[in-house]
Amino acid sequence: MSYEHLAEVYDRLMEDAPYEEWKNFFLSILDRENVRPERVLELGCGTGEITHRLAHAGYRMTGVDLSPEMLSIAAAKENSSVEWIQQDITKLEGFSDYDAVISFCDVVNYITDSEALASMFHETSRALNEKGLFVFDVHSPAYALEQLAGETFAEVYDDLSYIWFCDRDGSDLIHDLTFFVQQEEGYKRFDEEHRQRIYQLEQIQELLINNGFAVSSVHSDFSLDEDTNGERIFFVCRKV
Known part of the structure; x- marks a missing residue:
């Protein structure tokens, strides 16, 4: 999978993406979980649309992506305090003491090997501080x-x-x-x-539990109600 050329047109194609909804959902989860993070790590940040929005909201953001082309576009958008790092999110190195980790826009579905996904969950847990929060989404199988x-x-x-x-x-x-x-x-x-x-939700929950997380709640389509019947499924997890 390459974003060498797609990066050139990615933002044009994603003009109608619900970036504000992702941001607002995460902020609502922080309020509900009574979490006040300072440092937030975004995995699979792409061109940084969500990362920049959360930086403007006052969080110290780090964006990680495998594509140097996507990161170059993210970094060129504006001057900010965001730290941009090129890494494979299934093999994270050098991350620790984050208060929260996010991974939106079905990034997890692009990890097409269950062992690699287990590694991503394990390394995400290592990147978080005690009882840190991990929020991500996937396509529902249906x-x-x-x-x-x-x-x-x-x-x-x-x-x-x-x-x-x-x-x-x-x-x-x-x-x-x-x-x-x-x-x-x-x-x-x-x-x-x-x-x-296409991951079954039960498989995701099992991998989370086996790699350092408890699942606090599961949501669909940006709703704060707990539900798994929508198109986009959100997992809210705590490091244990």
Whole structure:
């Protein structure tokens, strides 16, 4: 999976993403859990949209992503106190004493090996201080299988268009993307393939428990009510 070219157009494609809802959900969870964090670590921060929002809200943010292209865009957006670090989030090194860790926008689904996901949970626990908070989201299995698998999506702008084929391969979703980006002369085409694992919620909970966490609550679609029937499932966890 590469973001070398996708990073160029990522923010254009994500203009309607609910970044404010992710931020506000996290802030509401902090209030409900009576947590007042100073240092927050975001795993899979991409171009930093959520990271910057939380930095503006007063938190000392660290954003981690595997893609140097995505991090370059994140760092160039504005001057801030955010620390940007390129690492594989399943093999974190050098992180400790964070009050909270977040990972949104179905980043966890991009970890397509259960052992690698267990490693990510284990290293996240090590990065947190005592009883630190871990909040993340995943696609619900029903949404992935019923509304993504087997579908084709497309969008056409004046200077950008894409075709996105989404197919199922066992427990994985295969996202086959073709982009056409306007250049000075004609259009540049590039293709990328991305794979996501469809995790059952019970499997995620078991991996969390086995790697240093207790699950405080599970939510769907940015609601503070506990529920697992939506499209996007949120886990709120405490280090134990």
